[in-house]
Amino acid sequence: MADTRKASRFIVPVAVAGVAAATIGLVPALAASGDPDLPEITAQQLIEKIAASDTQTLSGTFRISTDLGLPLGGLADLGGLGGDGGSSSADPTEKLTELVSGTHTLRVAADGPDRQKLTLLDGSDEYSLIHNGDDVWAYDSKSNEVFHEKAPEGEGVKGEGAKGEKPSAELPGTPKQLADEVLKAAGDTTSITVDGTAKVAGRDAYQLVIKPKQSGSTVESVKIAVDAATGTPLKFTLASVQGGKPVVDAGFTKVDFGKPAASDFTFKVPEGAKVTEGAAEKEAGKPFGDELPEGFEKGFGGDLGGFAGLGEGDLNVIGEGWTTIAKLDTGAPAPKTDEAPKEIQGLLDSFGDKVTGKFGSGTVFKTKLVNALLTDDGTVYVGAVTQDALVNAANTGK
The missing domain is CATH 2.50.20.10 (Lipoprotein localisation LolA/LolB/LppX)
Structure with missing residues (x-):
């Protein structure tokens, strides 16, 4: 959790x-x-x-x-x-x-x-x-x-x-x-x-x-x-x-x-x-967690505050400005949602779309602002960009 x-x-x-x-x-x-x-x-x-x-x-x-x-x-x-x-x-x-x-x-x-x-x-x-x-x-x-x-x-x-x-x-x-x-x-x-x-x-x-x-x-x-x-x-x-x-x-x-x-x-x-x-060393007034990795922060041109904690792996930044996408190779295949409890499957299916392309297949998890593509081989693409932009980034393999 x-x-x-x-x-x-x-x-x-x-x-x-x-x-x-x-x-x-x-x-x-x-x-x-x-x-x-x-x-x-x-x-x-x-x-x-x-x-x-x-x-x-x-x-x-x-x-x-x-x-x-x-x-x-x-x-x-x-x-x-x-x-x-x-x-x-x-x-x-x-x-x-x-x-x-x-x-x-x-x-x-x-x-x-x-x-x-x-x-x-x-x-x-x-x-x-x-x-x-x-x-x-x-x-x-x-x-x-x-x-x-x-x-x-x-x-x-x-x-x-x-x-x-x-x-x-x-x-x-x-x-x-x-x-x-x-x-x-x-x-x-x-x-x-x-x-x-x-x-x-x-x-x-x-x-x-x-x-x-x-x-x-x-x-x-x-x-x-x-x-x-x-x-x-x-x-x-x-x-x-x-x-x-x-x-x-x-x-x-x-x-x-x-x-x-x-x-x-x-x-x-x-x-x-x-x-x-509270602990004396605890950061005051930062409700959104740890700092972004340096590469992702520079890609957006500023301090973005909290980072999602996407896991271990190599982080690459694709594009610039409003269409910046962070690519993270987790090094492990994505978990199979059909093996998860039904309640979790329903939650993931409610805001996740299955997609395919040159990269293979994966799931796009969507909000009105930030979207993330998790490929079946465990690569994550995330940014304030559309689903098509994420799929295109994955297809290029950058």
Whole structure:
């Protein structure tokens, strides 16, 4: 089951960061009827505005919806996402994986790199993650469990700073964090334009639209609503070529750039709560697992965060930009699904298609964003590309 968890963690980092390479269009923003009438701005100017944004304080509410097109209502139904048997239900490493499925409402507050708070609302239950100075606290009201650990020196909730970078006040899954992951890698495989204006959380915003120039990608577009006054991304939408609901739709419904009260970041252990102390060396704020192998990371042009843990073997990178495919030779034939329990066979058949080609035969496991081809001889091809692109890569034998 641990392997299943690792595989699920691969999807979201690729969703928000695996769309590497971009060229900046110079299309000015023109207000549509009913939208804010703002001064014209080019994509180059808007990206510079995002980069220059120095928002250190904010509070508000945002909603994040994720629809990867998986059967059974999402990744959580694959099992094992709720944590290992003996781990704390408040451990953010496990809890924040819930964001990869369904719709969630979160309250956030930030006061510089040393104080942030995120509260995940789930009906009458709440889950809070608080970073205050040297301490990181997490509390799950449903189980009345607390997770505590010391924040690594010089790091914010995102875990930056270990490489000498400026600590970040970002919180997991915020529109700015998602936008930064897409924009930080630039090249010639993407078109970036400004497409009108919008009102987001009562704020005037420009609409930045990012689209692949390459065919074969599963990504239709990435749209980022940027606050006209502060340059802070307010909404992030990732759409699939399959259409329907966005793969990721994260945006503020209410936002205030004033300084939150100091009491917002104070945590007192509730009476009777079970407290689990995290290991000092544990990475803070990285819910998606281990780092990518160097070759795959370079192939996408940036740091993609978590890797699926596809197993031992030689990893090769095919293509570039939006159509990058990782090829992994596992060195062992694929397991025969007809020998698996009926329940497992049904699950695999529900989102796997049998395919054949010059390479032989195999199964394509699909989501709306990331697809993977597992050949019968044990070779894996995976990327944010269409089924045809995976089969073509396998046929070339690269």
